[in-house]
Amino acid sequence: MERIDAPVKLNVNLTTEDITKNLEIIEVCHRNTHVQDSHYILIETQLKSTTWSLQGTPTASSKITVRATYLYGSQGLFKAGQLISEMGGELNDSRKMVKLTNGSVMVDGCMQGLHIGTYIFHKIVSWAKQFAPSYTVAPITVISGDAGKGNKERRNKLYMNSGIRFIWEGEEGREGRSDPALTISELTPYANWPNINKDYGMKALDKTWRELSILKERVRGLKKSQRYYRKEYETIRSRLRAIASFLNMPMYAICILLGLGIGKAFGWYQGF
Structure with a gap:
């Protein structure tokens, strides 16, 4: 058994x-x-x-x-x-x-x-x-x-x-x-x-939080400065484009008149 x-x-x-x-x-x-x-x-x-x-x-x-x-x-x-x-x-x-x-x-x-x-x-x-x-x-x-x-x-x-x-x-x-x-x-x-x-x-925590707030303020200032300088950059860039366009206009006129003069000299154009 x-x-x-x-x-x-x-x-x-x-x-x-x-x-x-x-x-x-x-x-x-x-x-x-x-x-x-x-x-x-x-x-x-x-x-x-x-x-x-x-x-x-x-x-x-x-x-x-x-x-x-x-x-x-x-x-x-x-x-x-x-x-x-x-x-x-x-x-x-x-x-x-x-x-x-x-x-x-x-x-x-x-x-x-x-x-x-x-x-x-x-x-x-x-x-x-x-x-x-x-x-x-x-x-x-x-x-x-x-x-x-x-x-x-x-x-x-x-x-x-x-x-x-x-x-x-x-x-x-x-x-x-x-x-x-x-x-x-x-x-x-x-x-x-x-x-x-x-x-x-808790002086350490107080100083740490104080430094953190100063860093945050600096970051905000840098961001504002970045936006300001970017805006200034775009403004100056648009002005330079306008000046460049203005300076190019006399050159366009001279080229047109010179072309018409050459055309008249060769008899291609009799308008004046």
Whole structure:
């Protein structure tokens, strides 16, 4: 007699999915030998979390994405809307592990050294600290290609100030991976950006809208000028045509009289 096994029931229950966004504008100051430059950056922080249960066992996933977009600057290094940096992290609840990067911890070259990376990475580390202290931190790999022209010190300082320790391969500080035994409890949300202030007054947006209105006014002026010069061009062209026609009339008369004279001389015409 053939035996038929009873079907296995898989109980999956998706409970919640939540997405929140936060926007803020920061003023980044850079003082050189003569003047102080100010740059306004839009910081967008998106949090996405999902919780569900599998066979009655609750589990969760969570992601964070932080984007820095250029708005306005005294030196005009970037165009408004240009992406300066994008970083992110992700929780893997089933593996009891959290990632502190989305594959890249980078800031555009012209804005490096202004603590923007520290400001963004602080948000990601602070987000990770809400999870179980025993969860491990997914290893972060650094390569020697990123260790040149002063970037090595900035890169390593960013990680180490946040409590991340590395196992180096070869020369210390150039290439390696973070300790796979590192846990969330050892992370430190390092907050040090003396040149960055939150733009509560939205001065950047005010300046951007003001510049936009000036550009619109200039465009309207150029369009008016174009119509004016086109009209002037047509007027001058018609006048030149009239003058050319007037100048040609004596030539027409001379040619007619000359033709009649030649015709009379040869007897072709006897009218005078």
